[in-house]
Amino acid sequence: MLVEKNVPLQSFNTFGIVAKALTLVRLQGLADIDTLLADAALKTAPKFILGGGSNIVLTGDVKPLVLKVEIMGKQLVSQTAKAWIVEAGAGENWHDLVTWTLENGYPGLENLALIPGSVGASPVQNIGAYGVELQDRFESLDAVDMTTGQRFTLNAAQCAFGYRDSVFKHLSNQGSQPGFGLADKALITHVRFALPKNWKPVLGYADIEKKRLQAGMDHPTAQQIYDWVCDIRRAKLPDWRVLGNAGSFFKNPTVSAEQCADIIEREPKIVHYVLADGSVKLAAGWLIDACGWKGKHIGNAGVYERQALVLVNRGGQANPVTGGEVMTLAKSIQTSVYERFGIMLAHEPVVV
Ligand SMILES: Cc1cc2nc3c(=O)[nH]c(=O)nc-3n(C[C@H](O)[C@H](O)[C@H](O)COP(=O)(O)OP(=O)(O)OC[C@H]3O[C@@H](n4cnc5c(N)ncnc54)[C@H](O)[C@@H]3O)c2cc1C
Structure with a gap:
């Protein structure tokens, strides 16, 4: 576990805002989390979990301990009659995961191609684009309660997914009122996806429909949809590396x-x-x-x-x-x- 002081965050957020983390810890596995929680001062310090920094606005130096999640790995872990179950570490880049699943014959995430950020943050706001949301392909996730060190697994119902919403966006306590959330507690370490064996394209979005008609394709492949989504996004959205x-x-x-x-x-x-x-x-x-x-x-x-x-x-x-x-x-x-x-x-x- 590496503890760094006064770490510049400009390259860690897609707006390119200048700020620093007073203390930043890189977490590359469960052992790092155990080490962190064994340290009395670090365990009790207020914390902020950082993925790819593509959904944050930094309004000053970050005083809470910044936990930079770098847990890697992606693999097929099991299969059912209906789905391939793929697991990825929270620190994996989201788009790299989408690309990897297609390259390995597990379609289903193609409409979510090119969304910036990490796998670990994808359930936090139930990412969505072009007619598919994370919850449509979600199987379960593993997380750690950073206040107790307890590890737990949640299914989709327990994540309480909504439009750009989940249990991870709500606090466990609202003042003196008990809340239902995990925002101030849970660090997601791994996410599992159920990718359908009987895959069908999700079409219907005007931009994708336009591409399909231009290509004259009635039955596009997942790779085809992935390419279209990448083209559409590159044309519509600014590249954050050029325009934060x-x-x-x-x-x-x-x-x-x-x-x-x-x-x-x-x-x-x-x-x-x-x-x-x-x-x-x-x-x-x-x-x-x-x-x-x-x-x-x-x-x-x-x-x-x-x-x-x-x-x-x-x-x-x-x-x-x-x-x-x-x-x-x-x-x-x-x-x-x-x-x-x-x-x-x-x-x-x-x-x-
Ligand atoms: C150009 C651009 C296009 C985008 N397009 C879309 C889109 O089409 N659809 C969409 O839904 N979003 C989109 N987004 C938003 C963003 O990409 C997603 O919200 C993404 O999931 C954020 O991932 P991140 O790793 O960068 O999270 P961060 O920005 O690092 O963190 C976001 C939140 O998640 C929490 N978090 C991060 N990792 C973990 C973890 N391991 N455990 C617990 N909490 C964690 C953080 O504490 C923070 O509260 C876009 C952003 C950009 C810049």
């Missing part, structure tokens, strides 16, 4: 059918999707764009000119955006959208 960002900054809000009808009366062009339960999901990017934010900026925090849902670091590595600028811009956008539509947007990244 954390992907979609706001969640798409859900409103009741009545609320939506009321908004449509005022804003007939609003982009919306009716969900199975009758509620309606609105496109947050459209709401932000309608408020005139696309291409605007506050300091070095900008709204990406091709997709209003993405906030970017306009200052690059040399003159990087600060977490304060990002959050000031985010709050200004929230206020505009609230004043015009009566909807409070929730941000996706974790503010540290």
Whole structure:
């Protein structure tokens, strides 16, 4: 177990924000976690778990102990009549895992190609893209309770997956009230995926459908969908290595059918999707764009000119955006959208 002091975090977060970890520990296996928890001072210190840093906004130096998860490994661990069960260490790069599963004949994750970050963080916000969410391919995960050292395994129901949500996004205690969450406790060490033997493509998303029609393919392979998803994402989203960002900054809000009808009366062009339960999901990017934010900026925090849902670091590595600028811009956008539509947007990244 390696304990480092005053570690620069600029290359550990995709916004490229400058901050440092006062103390950072790299965890490369369960033995490192045991060693950490055997140290009385480290065991009781407040902690922040860091994966690939692609869903965080750093607002200053990180005082809690930063646990950089570097647990590696990916393998087929078992199979059922219906699925291949693949396990990966939390420190594996997500996109590398997707690529590896396809190369080894276990399709099912292709719609989630090119999402930045680590395997360990993928259940935290139940990552999703192009019609597939992590929960659709999830089997179980292993984690450690960092307050007690206890190891445990959770199935999908126990993870309480929701839209960009899970038990790992909620605290175990809300003030004096007991909560149901594990955000302040659980470090995910391994994740297992159930990848269907009777694989069927998940199509239907407009961009993928366009690619399918262009290629004239009725029955695309998983590799084909992977290639299309990579192409679409490269065309739509800024490369964080060139223009720092954390992907979609706001969640798409859900409103009741009545609320939506009321908004449509005022804003007939609003982009919306009716969900199975009758509620309606609105496109947050459209709401932000309608408020005139696309291409605007506050300091070095900008709204990406091709997709209003993405906030970017306009200052690059040399003159990087600060977490304060990002959050000031985010709050200004929230206020505009609230004043015009009566909807409070929730941000996706974790503010540290
Ligand atoms: C360009 C771009 C595109 C994106 N596109 C998408 C997309 O299409 N869909 C989508 O869902 N997301 C997307 N994201 C967001 C991001 O990639 C995901 O949320 C990703 O899962 C974050 O992984 P990470 O390892 O970088 O997590 P971090 O940013 O390092 O951490 C995020 C949270 O997870 C916690 N965490 C990390 N690892 C662990 C662990 N092992 N155990 C417990 N907690 C942990 C952290 O404490 C933190 O609270 C995008 C981001 C970018 C930059």
